[in-house]
Amino acid sequence: xxxxxxxxxxxxxxxxxxxxxxxxxxxxxxNFHGLSFMIPSQTSTPFIPLNSAFSFENPNPxxxxxxxxxxxxxxxxxxxxxxxxxxxxxxxxxxxMSDKGKMKVRRKMREPRFCFQTRSDVDVLDDxxxxxxxxxxxVKNSLHPRSYYRCTHNNCRVKKRVERLSxxxxxxxxxxxxxxxxxxxxxxxxxxxxxxxxx
DNA sequence: CGGCTTTGACCCGCGC
DNA sequence: GCGCGGGTCAAAGCCG
Numbered sequence: 141x142x143x144x145x146x147x148x149x150x151x152x153x154x155x156x157x158x159x160x161x162x163x164x165x166x167x168x169x170x171n172f173h174g175l176s177f178m179i180p181s182q183t184s185t186p187f188i189p190l191n192s193a194f195s196f197e198n199p200n201p202x203x204x205x206x207x208x209x210x211x212x213x214x215x216x217x218x219x220x221x222x223x224x225x226x227x228x229x230x231x232x233x234x235x236x237m238s239d240k241g242k243m244k245v246r247r248k249m250r251e252p253r254f255c256f257q258t259r260s261d262v263d264v265l266d267d268x269x270x271x272x273x274x275x276x277x278x279v280k281n282s283l284h285p286r287s288y289y290r291c292t293h294n295n296c297r298v299k300k301r302v303e304r305l306s307x308x309x310x311x312x313x314x315x316x317x318x319x320x321x322x323x324x325x326x327x328x329x330x331x332x333x334x335x336x337x338x339x
Numbered sequence: 340c341g342g343c344t345t346t347g348a349c350c351c352g353c354g355c
Numbered sequence: 356g357c358g359c360g361g362g363t364c365a366a367a368g369c370c371g
Binding site: 340341342343344345346347348349350351352353354355 | 356357358359360361362363364365366367368369370371
Binding site: 272273274275276292 | 342346
């Protein structure tokens with residue numbers, strides 16, 4: 141089962157706001173690097189995050205408490221999808237493990253992170269990258285478990301969390317963390333430049 | 340057979 | 356100090 145691949149076989153039902161396309165928003169947010177991987181230059185697998193809620197995280201948080209806001213009040217309030225529920229713990233952890241079950245280095249991570257909300261029948265949206273699931277967890281205030289994915293590309297530590305809204309199981313919250321050091325749909329070819337150097 | 344998912348356990352930060 | 360909640364690991368099993 142490969143979610144990301146499976147996603148390509150399904151049709152997403154995005155709710156497209158007529159005015160503010162996430163794409164446009166994305167292109168204006170040059171600073172936010174994590175987003176670039178959401179917009180593959182090749183549209184062979186048309187992943188377009190045309191969702192009703194699309195949010196960025198300030199890559200340079202003022203207080204250290206990153207806010208994950210969304211344009212959808214459902215998410216930011218009802219679902220409490222704040223920085224805390226978006227997994228603030230992950231910022232403190234590095235995946236480098238030296239020994240079995242022992243974290244070697246734990247430090248605040250400054251990985252770019254953003255989340256968005258889509259209406260989809262599948263959990264894992266096909267964004268052109270290959271993801272491997274490494275965990276699933278039932279979280280509080282949510283009827284649906286949260287899934288944890290990691291990019292399978294070599295040395296790419298981008299992670300994402302996927303969870304469904306408890307009140308509307310068709311709505312999927314995807315939170316990306318980190319940025320890819322390679323191109324989408326290009327796991328085998330190593331052209332790693334355009335998404336890497338400007339952050 | 341290799342890669343992926345599943346799932347229970349473990350670890351850590353935070354709130355009380 | 357303790358318990359809770361969230362994130363990650365890793366063994367086992369599954370599947371192409």
